[in-house]
Amino acid sequence: MLKIKEYIIEKALFMCALITVLTTAGIILILTVEAFSFFRNVSLYDFFTDPQWTPLYSEKHFGILSLLAGTFLTTVIAIMVALPVGMGIAIYLSEYAPRSFRKIIKPLLELLAAVPTVVYGFFALMVVTPFLQNIIPGVSGFNALSAGIVMGVMIIPFISSMSEDALHAVPKSLREAAYGMGSTRLQTVFRVTIPSASSGITASTILAISRAIGETMIVTIAAGQMPGLTLNPLKPVQTITAYIVQVSSGDVQFGSLEHQSIFAAGISLFALTFILNSVSFWIKKKYRIQYE
Amino acid sequence: MLKESGEMKDRIKGGSYMLESKNVNVFYGDKKVLQDVTLQVPENTVTALIGPSGCGKSTYLRLFNRMNDYIENFRKEGDILIDGKDIYRKDAEIEELRKTVGMVFQKPNPFPKSIYENVAYGLRIQGINNKDVLDEAVEKSIKKAALWDEVKDDLKKNALALSGGQQQRLCIARTLAVEPSIILMDEPASALDPISTAKIESLIYELKQNYTIVVVTHNMHQAGRISDKTGFFYLGELVEFGDTKQIFTNPKNKKTENYISGRFG
Ligand SMILES: Nc1ncnc2c1ncn2[C@@H]1O[C@H](COP(=O)(O)OP(=O)(O)O)[C@@H](O)[C@H]1O
Ligand SMILES: [Mg+2]
Numbered sequence: 001m002l003k004i005k006e007y008i009i010e011k012a013l014f015m016c017a018l019i020t021v022l023t024t025a026g027i028i029l030i031l032t033v034e035a036f037s038f039f040r041n042v043s044l045y046d047f048f049t050d051p052q053w054t055p056l057y058s059e060k061h062f063g064i065l066s067l068l069a070g071t072f073l074t075t076v077i078a079i080m081v082a083l084p085v086g087m088g089i090a091i092y093l094s095e096y097a098p099r100s101f102r103k104i105i106k107p108l109l110e111l112l113a114a115v116p117t118v119v120y121g122f123f124a125l126m127v128v129t130p131f132l133q134n135i136i137p138g139v140s141g142f143n144a145l146s147a148g149i150v151m152g153v154m155i156i157p158f159i160s161s162m163s164e165d166a167l168h169a170v171p172k173s174l175r176e177a178a179y180g181m182g183s184t185r186l187q188t189v190f191r192v193t194i195p196s197a198s199s200g201i202t203a204s205t206i207l208a209i210s211r212a213i214g215e216t217m218i219v220t221i222a223a224g225q226m227p228g229l230t231l232n233p234l235k236p237v238q239t240i241t242a243y244i245v246q247v248s249s250g251d252v253q254f255g256s257l258e259h260q261s262i263f264a265a266g267i268s269l270f271a272l273t274f275i276l277n278s279v280s281f282w283i284k285k286k287y288r289i290q291y292e
Numbered sequence: 293m294l295k296e297s298g299e300m301k302d303r304i305k306g307g308s309y310m311l312e313s314k315n316v317n318v319f320y321g322d323k324k325v326l327q328d329v330t331l332q333v334p335e336n337t338v339t340a341l342i343g344p345s346g347c348g349k350s351t352y353l354r355l356f357n358r359m360n361d362y363i364e365n366f367r368k369e370g371d372i373l374i375d376g377k378d379i380y381r382k383d384a385e386i387e388e389l390r391k392t393v394g395m396v397f398q399k400p401n402p403f404p405k406s407i408y409e410n411v412a413y414g415l416r417i418q419g420i421n422n423k424d425v426l427d428e429a430v431e432k433s434i435k436k437a438a439l440w441d442e443v444k445d446d447l448k449k450n451a452l453a454l455s456g457g458q459q460q461r462l463c464i465a466r467t468l469a470v471e472p473s474i475i476l477m478d479e480p481a482s483a484l485d486p487i488s489t490a491k492i493e494s495l496i497y498e499l500k501q502n503y504t505i506v507v508v509t510h511n512m513h514q515a516g517r518i519s520d521k522t523g524f525f526y527l528g529e530l531v532e533f534g535d536t537k538q539i540f541t542n543p544k545n546k547k548t549e550n551y552i553s554g555r556f557g
Contacts, residue, residue, distance in 0.1 A: 174401055176359065177402075179359070180390055182389075182417065
């Protein structure tokens with residue numbers, strides 16, 4: 001009786017795992033198939049070199065660079081916010097804060113990542129953008145800067161939490177060696193602890209970048225719907241994700257080139273985040289070997 | 293194998309011992325781990341601290357470079373003097389103290405940096421970045437640690453790629469680069485194979501010319517081979533302290549005798 005029960009549970013768990021794997025495989029398959037149809041009509045060369053992305057206009061251009069520029073811009077801004085703040089928090093929590101404070105603040109920080117992104121999006125549009133317009137002339141109602149900053153706030157916990165873990169994992173013996181030679185606390189942190197945790201910190205940053213690239217709601221709401229080959233953070237842009245939302249929620253005809261274009265955009269996005277996640281994973285793995 | 297030299301004449305600089313503890317008690321919270329330890333270490337000697345595991349040897353050693361300060365609820369009573377000065381006095385500078393009192397740890401703990409940067413570290417934190425000065429100090433220190441021939445061609449190599457014994461000598465080189473006058477060693481060879489251990493032991497013996505060395509070991513034979521003075525700790529008390537030869541051939545205390553002859557520990 002017990003045997004049968006175990007058998008059923010084991011199989012059920014296996015099915016759960018299988019469903020996950022099959023779903024991923026299915027997504028990749030559909031992306032690839034649809035993207036293939038797309039690339040029968042649009043050459044890879046045009047896709048990567050055309051400076052315009054206008055699938056929804058009568059004169060259609062399919063240059064992914066415009067969407068990449070939007071994605072790149074918002075992501076860079078987000079990282080410029082999240083990296084210093086996240087690292088500052090990680091260093092403080094790991095090296096300076098009393099243990100009790102650390103226990104309270106860590107889950108609170110992780111709440112930042114739990115706020116629904118639509119809330120962040122409206123916060124960017126309704127609060128941050130008007131504020132920016134007050135202090136910087138020439139800020140558009142939709143712009144990459146506001147979306148990027150708010151996205152940066154959202155990904156702070158990705159960086160602070162993983163970096164803190166990495167700093168925490170640096171063996172006590174290395175800190176003792178540093179102190180033993182007359183290092184101050186600051187010297188120990190910056191010359192020994194952080195460099196020793198650098199692979200973990202890098203991995204966390206890459207994961208945060210990957211998260212920013214994939215972020216959809218904030219940029220859709222606050223960054224605009226204007227694909228363009230620009231790096232001006234004050235102007236509206238469109239990211240890959242925002243484009244996919246725009247087309248998916250619009251009424252383009254199923255099977256049309258416009259429709260297929262979201263799969264081309266989607267597979268680009270997938271490739272980008274997949275590579276970044278793999279790099280992050282690889283760095284983390286390598287780093288683990290180092291101390292064992 | 294005991295050393296031939298008979299009674300050591302204590303060399304005392306300027307009227308004070310190099311290291312000295314006076315009636316020291318140490319507590320971790322409510323637990324008393326050292327009990328009324330008084331001991332004097334003369335300059336340019338090797339002092340071995342022996343005793344069974346958990347008797348407080350490491351705790352005692354780490355009093356001299358204030359490494360216990362990081363342990364929550366650590367508390368000390370009594371005085372710890374170096375060169376006659378109380379190193380726990382209010383205006384004592386911990387960083388300065390640690391430049392005088394170097395430490396080598398039980399497990400080799402090189403930084404995950406190049407061999408060169410490991411040794412240069414102690415100078416860099418003092419603001420010394422001149423390449424010629426560093427080059428010279430690195431070479432000198434690695435030579436003193438008897439590691440030069442093995443690493444001179446790949447100083448850029450990551451220190452973690454060295455063998456355990458080489459890593460430990462690198463850690464000694466790193467300590468020497470700061471030019472301390474005292475070196476504390478906490479079971480520096482316990483994680484090493486016999487050949488590496490022998491190298492560390494002869495190194496300690498040589499370093500004695502210029503440094504005052506206190507080494508914790510629970511290998512009695514090692515203590516006998518390398519030290520001039522030996523202190524036997526048991527349950528937080530310094531049971532007996534004297535010339536190594538005397539401790540090993542003619543211990544005054546019954547507990548010391550039992551430990552030396554291997555009846556417990
Ligand atoms: N951080 C600490 N907190 C509480 N007790 C400790 C701590 N470190 C060591 N002890 C205790 O102090 C005693 C002496 O330890 P230690 O100095 O490491 O001994 P030894 O080096 O001779 O093995 C042991 O009973 C040990 O359990
Ligand atoms: Mg010990």
